[in-house]
Amino acid sequence: MFSGSVNSDKKSFPMRQKRKNKNTRFRRNAHGFAKKGIYGRGTQIDEEQFSYFVNILDAMKNGFESVEDKDIDNRKIYSGVPSEWHETCKEFGQRLQMWPQFPDLPYQEHSSALLGTICVALKVLDKKMLKLFGKQLLLKAFLKHEKEDNDESKDAELSKAVHSENEQEGTLEDISKAPKVFQHQSSVRLLETLLVVAGPKLRSQIYTTLFAGRVHILAEKSLTNFSVQKLLHHIREKEDFESAFQELKENIENLLKIGHTGVVKALTAACLRLQTKQAQMITALQSALHVPPSTGVAKEKSKFFFLCLLKLKPYEIVKDDESSFVHLHGSMIIQDLLQFNKPIFIVNCIIESPPEQLVGCFTTPNGSYIAEAFLQSRFIGEKSREKLIRLLEGFYVELAISKHGSHVLEMCFAKAQDNYKIVIVKELAEKANMVKGSQSGRVVYSKLRVDTYRSSVNQWKNSLQQKQSKAQQLFKDLIDE
Known part of the structure; x- marks a missing residue:
């Protein structure tokens, strides 16, 4: 039944790889022809134009x-x-x-x-x-505003948009009261x-006249929820944001239910950027995911906050979910929470999670960025970072042989104390063949100089100390300058 889809996936991957190699070869050939003074095949153009197009290709590749x-x-x-x-x-x-x-x-x-x-x-x-x-x-x-005698086509368009979202009649009245700008896609x-390019004053006027008082309604509509996201991403006035926050915080659970997770992510990012409403944001997320802060027996329930955020699902669903799925917006929300001024609650939730679940998370594309945010956040202490690194002990090889997990392992090694760097390399050395069996594992094996460790532990320690002293001296020279 599923064999056709599997075969098609196998065929599509070589196709994508072939197309990628072709694009890379095209760029390489263009650079080669330019060195030979050949600016075009068939139709010749001047050198300046040729260089311009080649530079565009380089920018597209490198970003x-x-x-x-x-x-x-x-x-x-x-x-x-x-x-x-x-x-x-x-x-x-x-x-x-x-x-x-x-x-x-x-x-x-x-x-x-x-x-x-x-x-x-x-x-x-x-x-x-x-x-x-x-x-x-x-x-x-x-x-x-739309006139009462609006033409039938617009009425039909509006009615279709409303009924497709299974809304009640009261909501239809709310939409009809909104300015005309929110009723047409164009x-x-x-x-x-305009929200992206406008200055702070104009953007504040747009918020006051169009969004104030109806942000929570617009956030729930498929046509307008991206406008709310743009507003939250670019809003500069704290007063305007705090007003929008008050409207949205009670609707977070409903936004997650209908799949408008981008609004919740934008709200969290705005709390981080404007340095306000951070504690209230965490509380609102806990309430929306049914894991409110509590003590006693119910405290075990609050530990699921991290896992609920990973999947952006409530506690009742996540408690029986053993999959390694990581929601993109869930990952981005956690990264923002880790950059908050007081991220102690989410930090404790991560550290108290089972190591198997953490490894499953860190070996995914979306989850690996959570580890990076945890290890690099300036509001997370050294002891908390050490706890996370110790928690992953026994899984270093599993991280090393994973494409995304290997990046997490490299960051753990960079942040670890010398005694734990030895623990990491020792574990990799004990299963060297398994580590070298994957492409990412070979990269980690080379970067951490596991071969040197296997030959001579003292030599590896000396090379590590020399590398650290060079880095300290370089930093000192920069300070002196």
Whole structure:
């Protein structure tokens, strides 16, 4: 029954690998031809254009180290645009605002995309004009309400969106009271773009006029929950965020039930970024997952908080779930909680978890980042890190032979005290053949110099001390400079 799907998966993997190798070979050949002075096959282009396209391929492969680097690269692209085009873009925006049809442009697919592109361009070209342009959109277009005699097609579209989510009649009334911007996909996408590029003052105005008082309703709609996420990701004013938090905290359980986990993740990230409402966020998550903080016999239930977050499922489901599944947003929420100012509760939940479950988590793509956040958080003490490293003893080989677990093991080794570094390498040396049997295991075997340890323990210790002294000396030199 399932053989067809298995075979198709086996066929698709070589296909993807072949395509990836082809792309890599294309880049390598392009660099090679450029060194020989050949700029194109068949049609020749000048060297500058050829280098430009090759650099784009390199950037696509390597990506950007940070958002700032990406912004700098975007500015370079815009700086290469002729100056008269800058004025054309500004004039385009000014003329559109004078159109009588301007308030209707966000509600049509193509014109909405045009307005979004203008907003993105104005962020680079003229932030003052972006502020004025955004205000015009907000006041003239976004605040409009659907008329009672609206045409049948829009009524049908709205009705379909509501009934597809199995909502009650009272919710339909709430939607009808919301501004028109939240009832059309094209305008919602434009609003999301404006939330990203807007300055703090304009964004605060958008929140006050459009979101305040209805954030919890918008977060539950499939059409508008991404707008709420954009708002939470970019909100800067603490007062605005605290107001939104009060609306959302009681709805976290319902958001998890309907699968809008991205809103919960965005809410947690905003608590971390703005350094506010962190304790209340943890309490709200505990309540939503049915593992409230408690003492006595019920304390055992609260220990499931970490496992419930991993799967973003309530206690009643997780207590019987032995799978190693890790929810992407669950992992990201835990990473944010570990960066909170007082992460002691989630830290204790992790340390008190069975080591088998931790290893199963850390060997998954999503779970490995939790270990990284735990070991690198500046609010987690040295003793807690040592407890986690000791807890994983006996599973170091299992981590080493796993693609994602090997990265966790390397971080554990880097953070461990010298006496526990020896324990890690000793365990790997005892099962050297198993470690070298996998690609990731061979990398760990080489990096931790397990071969040297097997030959001479003293030599391995000396090399470790020399490496540490070099690092300390280098750090001292940097301080002195």
